[in-house]
Every structure is written in structure tokens, then in C-alpha cells.
Amino acid sequence: MNISRRSFIGHAAVASAALSVPAVLQSCSPSGQSKQKVKLSKGGVILFQGDSITDAGREKTQQLPNSAKSFGNGYAFLIASALLRHFDAEQPLIYNRGISGNKVYQLAERWQSDCIDLKPEILSILIGVNDYWHMRSGNYDGTVDVYENDFRELLKTTKEKLPDVQLIICQPFILPNTSAVDESWVAPFALYQAAAEKLCREFNAIWVPFQTVFDESLRYAPATWWAADGVHPSGAGAYFMAEAWLKAVGIG
Numbered sequence: 001m002n003i004s005r006r007s008f009i010g011h012a013a014v015a016s017a018a019l020s021v022p023a024v025l026q027s028c029s030p031s032g033q034s035k036q037k038v039k040l041s042k043g044g045v046i047l048f049q050g051d052s053i054t055d056a057g058r059e060k061t062q063q064l065p066n067s068a069k070s071f072g073n074g075y076a077f078l079i080a081s082a083l084l085r086h087f088d089a090e091q092p093l094i095y096n097r098g099i100s101g102n103k104v105y106q107l108a109e110r111w112q113s114d115c116i117d118l119k120p121e122i123l124s125i126l127i128g129v130n131d132y133w134h135m136r137s138g139n140y141d142g143t144v145d146v147y148e149n150d151f152r153e154l155l156k157t158t159k160e161k162l163p164d165v166q167l168i169i170c171q172p173f174i175l176p177n178t179s180a181v182d183e184s185w186v187a188p189f190a191l192y193q194a195a196a197e198k199l200c201r202e203f204n205a206i207w208v209p210f211q212t213v214f215d216e217s218l219r220y221a222p223a224t225w226w227a228a229d230g231v232h233p234s235g236a237g238a239y240f241m242a243e244a245w246l247k248a249v250g251i252g
Contacts, residue, residue: 036206037250046094047120048076054098065093078242103131104150116161128172128192148195155203167205175223181230208248
């Protein structure tokens with residue numbers, strides 16, 4: 001995904017004018033979840049993890065903190081830019097370590113170097129669409145139970161080694177009626193979304209309800225406006241994700 005300046009400004013204007021993210025978020029947190037707002041110490045680390053949606057073509061040779069190229073061209077870049085301004089007094093170090101194609105077990109394989117060693121105070125994870133998509137296409141033999149159990153073990157390891165980390169679990173999402181996603185995805189993928197929400201409550205994480213807000217977005221523009229293939233967001237979709245994420249963590 002490549003967000004040009006003109007595309008970003010135009011899509012952002014549409015998203016901001018048409019949608020009320022705060023109103024959507026008021027009714028879509030997991031039941032029983034307490035309101036939380038992220039905090040950060042001086043020089044604290046913020047880390048984005050996930051698959052291609054998070055990766056978004058980021059530079060992977062140096063993987064520098066606070067680097068536009070290392071953030072990629074997606075929602076993580078937009079959020080990181082806002083966080084660098086919001087936490088300017090704290091001067092955080094923000095990393096993106098999403099890798100295209102990853103499933104939960106692949107996060108686990110690189111978790112020590114790409115998470116634990118970075119010692120994040122705030123950790124945002126968006127993972128799940130490949131765990132279903134690759135199984136559906138015959139390239140992976142995982143199930144929703146494998147997804148849930150692998151994700152739980154990853155979160156347990158994280159909390160054991162980083163007990164004070166503030167977890168943010170993002171709802172994996174799809175948009176049907178697009179080039180890669182049709183209505184037959186909805187029911188089976190909902191099980192993966194339910195597993196992610198269950199783990200969010202289990203680990204007292206902040207929940208970012210991306211599917212809920214994208215469902216709302218369809219009232220204003222077709223699915224292909226937000227994500228042409230139903231998985232990878234456009235400029236408008238990435239902006240909308242960033243807005244939702246910042247509202248969910250009490251910043252936007």
C-alpha cells in the first residue's frame with residue numbers, strides 16, 4: 001500500500017467528515033473492560049506488531065525508531081506521527097516490527113528480538129487475518145483453536161518478561177465484497193475475532209474494534225474505498241484505523 005500526499009489528504013477529509021469514530025467506540029468495547037489510557041515514561045518504547053497491514057512496506061534493513069521509512073506507509077505511520085507529537089515531552093522511541101504474511105506462530109518465532117529485547121512500555125498487536133486466510137487457501141493447517149492458544153501463549157510470555165507492558169489488542173478485520181474477500185469469510189472469521197476479544201479481556205488489554213468501525217464505514221462508502229482487496233487498507237482506511245486506535249487508547 002502506498003499513500004500519496006494527495007490521496008491521504010483527500011481520503012482523510014472523507015473519513016473525518018462522514019464518520020464519528022468516538023460515537024462508534026462508545027458502544028464497542030468488550031463487556032467488562034475498564035476504561036484505560038496509555039501512559040509513557042521518559043524515553044519509553046512503543047511497539048507495533050503484526051502482519052502486512054502493520055508492515056505496510058516498511059524499511060527492514062535498519063528498522064530505526066521514529067523513522068518515517070521504518071514506520072511504513074500504513075496506519076502505524078499515522079499513529080506514530082500522532083504519538084510523537086502527543087508524547088513530545090517524553091520523547092519516546094517508536095518501532096514498527098510488523099512482517100507481511102505473519103501468523104501468530106511466526107510472531108512467536110521472532111518475539112525475543114522483535115519485542116522482548118526492545119522492552120516496550122506500550123505494545124500494539126494486530127494479527128489474525130493470515131491465520132484464517134492462509135488456512136482457507138490451503139497454505140496453512142491452523143485452526144481457530146490454534147490461533148487462540150498460540151496467541152494466549154505469546155501474551156503470557158510477554159507479560160512474564162514484561163510485567164508492566166500496556167497491551168493493545170487490535171480486532172482483526174475483513175471487508176467483504178472486495179477482490180479477495182466475499183461473504184463466505186464472515187462467519188468463520190468471526191470466530192477468530194471472538195478469540196482475539198476473549199484474550200483482550202483475559203489479559204486486561206485495550207481493545208481496538210477495527211471490524212466494528214469498518215462496518216460503520218460501509219454506511220458512507222463501499223468496502224473497496226476502505227480496502228480494495230478487503231484486507232489491506234487504502235489511504236482512507238489507514239487514516240480511519242489510526243483515528244480509531246488513538247480514540248481507543250484515550251489520546252485522540
